[in-house]
Amino acid sequence: MNAKTATASKQANSSHLPTNKAEFKAAIVRHLHSTLGTDENKANEHAWWKATCAAIQEHVLDGLRKTQKTHYMNDTRAVHYFSAEFLMGRLLSNNMQNFGVFEVARDALKELGVELSDIMEEEPDMALGNGGLGRLAACYIDSLATLNYPAIGYGLHYEHGLFRQEIQNGAQIERPDSWRDYGNPWEICRPESIQDISLYGYVETKYGENGRIQKEWHPGTIVKGVPWDIPVVGYNGSTVNVLRLWQSQASNYFNWDVFNAGGYVDAQSENVQAETISKVLYPNDETEAGKELRLIQQYFFCACSLKDIIRRYKRAHGDDWSRFTQQVVIQLNDTHPAIAIPELMRILVDRAELDWEKAWEICTNTFAYTNHTLLPEALEKWPARMIEKILPRHLEIIYEINHRFMKEVDKKWPGDNEVKAKLSIIEESNEKMVRMGHLSVVGSFAVNGVAELHSKLVKENLFPEFDALYPNKLTNVTNGITPRRWLKVCNPKLSKLVSDKVGADWPLHLSKLAGLEKFAEQKTFQKQFMQIKQANKQALADEIKSLTGIVVDTNAIFDIQIKRLHEYKRQHLNLLHIMALYRRLLENPDYDMHPRVFIFGAKAAPGYKLAKDIILAINKVADRINNDPRVNKKLKVVFMPNYRVSQAEKMIPAADVSEQISTAGKEASGTGNMKLALNGAVTIGTLDGANVEIAEEVGDDNIFIFGLTVDEVNSLKAKGYNPYDIYDNNTEIKAILDWLETDYFTPGEPGGLVSIKQSLLEGGDPYLVLADFEAYSNAQRAVDQAYRDKAKWAKMAILNTAKVGKFTSDRSIQDYVDRIWKLNTCKIS
Numbered sequence: 147m148n149a150k151t152a153t154a155s156k157q158a159n160s161s162h163l164p165t166n167k168a169e170f171k172a173a174i175v176r177h178l179h180s181t182l183g184t185d186e187n188k189a190n191e192h193a194w195w196k197a198t199c200a201a202i203q204e205h206v207l208d209g210l211r212k213t214q215k216t217h218y219m220n221d222t223r224a225v226h227y228f229s230a231e232f233l234m235g236r237l238l239s240n241n242m243q244n245f246g247v248f249e250v251a252r253d254a255l256k257e258l259g260v261e262l263s264d265i266m267e268e269e270p271d272m273a274l275g276n277g278g279l280g281r282l283a284a285c286y287i288d289s290l291a292t293l294n295y296p297a298i299g300y301g302l303h304y305e306h307g308l309f310r311q312e313i314q315n316g317a318q319i320e321r322p323d324s325w326r327d328y329g330n331p332w333e334i335c336r337p338e339s340i341q342d343i344s345l346y347g348y349v350e351t352k353y354g355e356n357g358r359i360q361k362e363w364h365p366g367t368i369v370k371g372v373p374w375d376i377p378v379v380g381y382n383g384s385t386v387n388v389l390r391l392w393q394s395q396a397s398n399y400f401n402w403d404v405f406n407a408g409g410y411v412d413a414q415s416e417n418v419q420a421e422t423i424s425k426v427l428y429p430n431d432e433t434e435a436g437k438e439l440r441l442i443q444q445y446f447f448c449a450c451s452l453k454d455i456i457r458r459y460k461r462a463h464g465d466d467w468s469r470f471t472q473q474v475v476i477q478l479n480d481t482h483p484a485i486a487i488p489e490l491m492r493i494l495v496d497r498a499e500l501d502w503e504k505a506w507e508i509c510t511n512t513f514a515y516t517n518h519t520l521l522p523e524a525l526e527k528w529p530a531r532m533i534e535k536i537l538p539r540h541l542e543i544i545y546e547i548n549h550r551f552m553k554e555v556d557k558k559w560p561g562d563n564e565v566k567a568k569l570s571i572i573e574e575s576n577e578k579m580v581r582m583g584h585l586s587v588v589g590s591f592a593v594n595g596v597a598e599l600h601s602k603l604v605k606e607n608l609f610p611e612f613d614a615l616y617p618n619k620l621t622n623v624t625n626g627i628t629p630r631r632w633l634k635v636c637n638p639k640l641s642k643l644v645s646d647k648v649g650a651d652w653p654l655h656l657s658k659l660a661g662l663e664k665f666a667e668q669k670t671f672q673k674q675f676m677q678i679k680q681a682n683k684q685a686l687a688d689e690i691k692s693l694t695g696i697v698v699d700t701n702a703i704f705d706i707q708i709k710r711l712h713e714y715k716r717q718h719l720n721l722l723h724i725m726a727l728y729r730r731l732l733e734n735p736d737y738d739m740h741p742r743v744f745i746f747g748a749k750a751a752p753g754y755k756l757a758k759d760i761i762l763a764i765n766k767v768a769d770r771i772n773n774d775p776r777v778n779k780k781l782k783v784v785f786m787p788n789y790r791v792s793q794a795e796k797m798i799p800a801a802d803v804s805e806q807i808s809t810a811g812k813e814a815s816g817t818g819n820m821k822l823a824l825n826g827a828v829t830i831g832t833l834d835g836a837n838v839e840i841a842e843e844v845g846d847d848n849i850f851i852f853g854l855t856v857d858e859v860n861s862l863k864a865k866g867y868n869p870y871d872i873y874d875n876n877t878e879i880k881a882i883l884d885w886l887e888t889d890y891f892t893p894g895e896p897g898g899l900v901s902i903k904q905s906l907l908e909g910g911d912p913y914l915v916l917a918d919f920e921a922y923s924n925a926q927r928a929v930d931q932a933y934r935d936k937a938k939w940a941k942m943a944i945l946n947t948a949k950v951g952k953f954t955s956d957r958s959i960q961d962y963v964d965r966i967w968k969l970n971t972c973k974i975s
């Protein structure tokens with residue numbers, strides 16, 4: 147480097163994060179002028195938001211460059227987190243907090259006449275996920291960067307994220323989400339790393355000189371994968387990792403050779419519209435989505451990501467595969483990326499020409515798989531026929547993997563065809579299906595569930611034979627949430643109070659919250675804590691008013707259920723209880739209860755009829771109750787439209803009660819339960835998922851546990867559960883269910899809500915709503931009593947915040963690192 151370039155490089159390296167108001171003002175105005183081509187007088191809030199993002203992004207990119215250089219120089223081992231979903235939400239406030247410049251930026255903007263909180267509302271959520279699984283991925287990449295671990299998130303650059311929900315006449319209407327309509331200031335396109343991805347076509351078998359059989363896939367179509375990078379800023383801002391999302395683009399490739407050979411005949415494959423691959427996120431969450439396009443999406447992002455990983459590996463190690471598993475670990479976030487297993491085998495066997503055994507050893511030392519559900523309808527299976535059509539070589543590889551696996555099974559259970567049929571990757575039903583869960587277990591070196599109870603059920607019920615065959619492969623890593631977004635950013639008042647008491651480094655050491663325990667009974671602290679809750683409730687009440695027109699009393703208990711709408715999550719149990727309260731109040735106007743506002747936020751998969759009916763029912767019941775002067779001083783019901791990450795950030799700090807009421811054994815973990823408890827909400831919940839561990843942490847006195855346990859659910863079902871027994875013998879339940887059949891809540895339209903009654907009676911009540919109703923109602927009475935004792939409630943709320951340090955995603959990540967990924971930290975200077 148000559149003197150001139152050295153100075154230039156030094157100058158280029160020296161851009162520093164503005165640390166005072168004057169510097170920030172200058173940076174923001176500079177971007178208004180030179181990035182957005184406007185000025186202080188003309189700029190609207192959107193332009194201010196973009197200019198502020200650009201001012202921050204300069205330093206984000208600086209950090210990214212330094213991080214990538216350091217990782218490259220140190221040839222670090224990295225985790226590659228493959229996930230079809232990343233539910234990132236908004237990034238401005240998070241990035242500012244992680245860089246430690248939130249306050250100074252806010253004050254600088256104020257001097258420019260701009261309110262940071264207003265311009266933050268301009269940022270569309272990056273809603274590239276459905277629910278828990280996608281948000282978990284976002285928390286995990288935050289923690290990986292914070293803890294200085296080399297990591298890359300890999301996923302899809304959906305043009306439209308999860309649909310925007312409108313409520314019309316009580317019903318959910320889906321509208322497209324367009325998060326990139328006016329450009330996304332955080333993402334960078336990397337045309338230099340575009341990948342070509344093959345689809346369809348046929349496989350040719352050749353014989354090499356040494357008699358070795360070689361397979362050559364002649365694809366029918368090739369699509370381009372264009373990478374977009376979203377930098378992920380760790381708290382403290384030293385490591386900036388990357389989330390790389392692939393967008394599909396047409397490549398104009400048409401293989402005449404394939405066409406002439408007759409492998410390009412399927413009508414569908416001819417019509418593949420390359421750009422549709424990354425067009426939309428499938429809005430299913432634990433419901434079935436057996437669509438060809440979804441399989442193509444999965445393969446597309448896995449194939450792009452593997453090529454990207456291998457390109458990077460080869461830059462450092464050439465064609466020497468012997469170090470691959472030392473450098474690369476790939477975490478499969480559920481089975482959605484499981485097709486990466488045969489894809490890596492294809493690359494190693496067909497392209498790199500390794501022996502099958504060697505390739506398999508590399509493969510099974512590269513992948514680890516997280517299971518997120520036990521629900522049969524959410525365990526992915528693909529018709530073999532469909533895989534054969536889209537990925538003909540992969541189906542052959544899957545068959546070969548299975549053939550060898552069946553031999554292993556036969557060694558362990560000689561001659562046992564039943565166990566073979568049960569474990570086989572191929573399900574021999576009417577239509578041959580490929581079980582992606584089995585493929586993931588066989589092709590990975592570690593398999594984890596996401597909460598202790600869930601992992602136990604994975605071992606005992608879902609994969610017991612796999613556990614016997616591969617002792618120690620199945621394990622648990624309890625989920626976690628990032629305390630940066632879910633306390634520091636979303637609840638600044640509580641965050642400051644916590645810092646005053648336990649020190650400002652709690653976002654990195656969440657167990658320090660335990661230091662609050664000693665103040666739990668102190669009058670002044672209780673007052674401060676509850677005043678903050680009250681202020682947050684007021685802010686939410688304002689938001690409710692502006693979104694729905696409903697006025698709520700902030701002295702009421704704010705009882706919140708926010709999550710995807712699914713029968714197993716039992717929003718309808720909550721609803722039946724609300725109807726019971728309504729009925730009790732109508733029958734006895736002096737019915738003794740503390741005023742309560744029940745608040746819901748939930749999206750239903752567009753094709754999930756009953757879930758949509760439950761949304762309709764909540765809105766219809768809400769309408770009746772909120773407008774009934776006989777009860778609306780004591781009872782209000784709110785359905786917040788378009789629930790998403792940024793709305794959760796407003797709701798969670800305001801919650802008094804957290805509803806976690808799934809049927810025991812059905813919710814793998816839950817993470818909303820952790821966020822709410824961290825913000826001082828007291829849980830009413832079943833012994834399901836991570837509720838069990840929350841209960842262990844906060845103690846029985848600080849949580850309201852009710853309902854059937856997993857064992858009780860199983861024995862009730864084994865005995866033969868008949869919901870009519872409850873309906874016929876419980877007058878309250880009978881009256882409520884019959885009410886749904888009238889036109890009381892749907893004037894002029896009797897039976898408008900009857901599908902819920904039907905599912906609970908004729909439908910057999912598969913999620914045991916009626917069986918748990920009485921216990922739930924009693925637990926709600928206990929909540930009501932406890933809330934009236936102000937000091938008692940304040941203590942419970944404080945202890946919830948104090949005792950949930952375990953649920954930081956930093957702990958989960960450290961757990962993955964120690965037991966599965968085996969990474970070293972790499973500090974970025």
Ligand code: CBF
Nearest residue numbers: 278279518519596813814815816
């Ligand atoms: O593990 C993260 C979350 O994943 C789900 O949302 C999923 O998609 N399977 C589960 O339903 C949650 O319980 C879990 O917390």
